[in-house]
Amino acid sequence: DAGVIQSPRHEVTEMGQEVTLRCKPISGHNSLFWYRQTMMRGLELLIYFNNNVPIDDSGMPEDRFSAKMPNASFSTLKIQPSEPRDSAVYFCASSFVMGNEQFFGPGTRLTVL
Amino acid sequence: GQQVMQIPQYQHVQEGEDFTTYCNSSTTLSNIQWYKQRPGGHPVFLIQLVKSGEVKKQKRLTFQFGEAKKNSSLHITATQTTDVGTYFCAGSYGQNFVFGPGTRLSVLP
Numbered sequence: 001d002a003g004v005i006q007s008p009r010h011e012v013t014e015m016g017q018e019v020t021l022r023c024k025p026i027s028g029h030n031s032l033f034w035y036r037q038t039m040m041r042g043l044e045l046l047i048y049f050n051n052n053v054p055i056d057d058s059g060m061p062e063d064r065f066s067a068k069m070p071n072a073s074f075s076t077l078k079i080q081p082s083e084p085r086d087s088a089v090y091f092c093a094s095s096f097v098m099g100n101e102q103f104f105g106p107g108t109r110l111t112v113l
Numbered sequence: 114g115q116q117v118m119q120i121p122q123y124q125h126v127q128e129g130e131d132f133t134t135y136c137n138s139s140t141t142l143s144n145i146q147w148y149k150q151r152p153g154g155h156p157v158f159l160i161q162l163v164k165s166g167e168v169k170k171q172k173r174l175t176f177q178f179g180e181a182k183k184n185s186s187l188h189i190t191a192t193q194t195t196d197v198g199t200y201f202c203a204g205s206y207g208q209n210f211v212f213g214p215g216t217r218l219s220v221l222p
Contacts, residue, residue: 098208
């Protein structure tokens with residue numbers, strides 16, 4: 001298996017633009033997580049899905065952030081409009097079931113100018 | 114809400130010295146996991162502890178889960194430069210999952 005796949009690996013955009021991050025979890029995994037990591041705030045859980053259904057989105061910073069999981073093999077995290085303070089590394093992770101070990105993707109490094 | 118704390122925030126050691134990081138939860142955990150993130154990399158799962166008082170070893174790494182299932186520790190014996198990175202604990206509270214802030218380890222050769 002290729003592991004968790006994220007794209008793009010790097011994204012540089014200007015303030016106000018829409019940003020879409022993509023994730024393909026490991027086949028057969030039922031839980032998917034989106035995290036944001038910065039030096040100041042560490043690793044923050046934004047949202048997680050179980051069987052494609054969002055379970056807890058309390059970590060989503062504000063309405064500019066939205067996440068979808070239309071099927072078991074694909075998820076997106078969208079920021080619209082983006083702001084410089086959104087600059088961070090965004091990780092997607094998946095696990096077989098909630099509570100099991102999580103497999104992280106390589107992350108997307110987002111820079112908003 | 115649930116909180117997971119880790120100490121120390123940073124640790125600098127000479128190669129060959131031991132290292133310990135501690136993880137504390139405000140409430141009882143279902144289980145606890147440990148992850149390692151190398152500089153520029155992504156978190157990688159190390160181990161999961163489930164039972165009260167559980168101790169597990171992986172070569173030079175020893176993991177413990179407290180009797181009350183509210184704290185845990187990771188001890189590395191005789192550190193090597195390959196141990197450099199940030200070590201995170203992650204506590205499971207039923208359906209919720211919370212990562213600690215991590216301990217960043219530097220190993221001087």
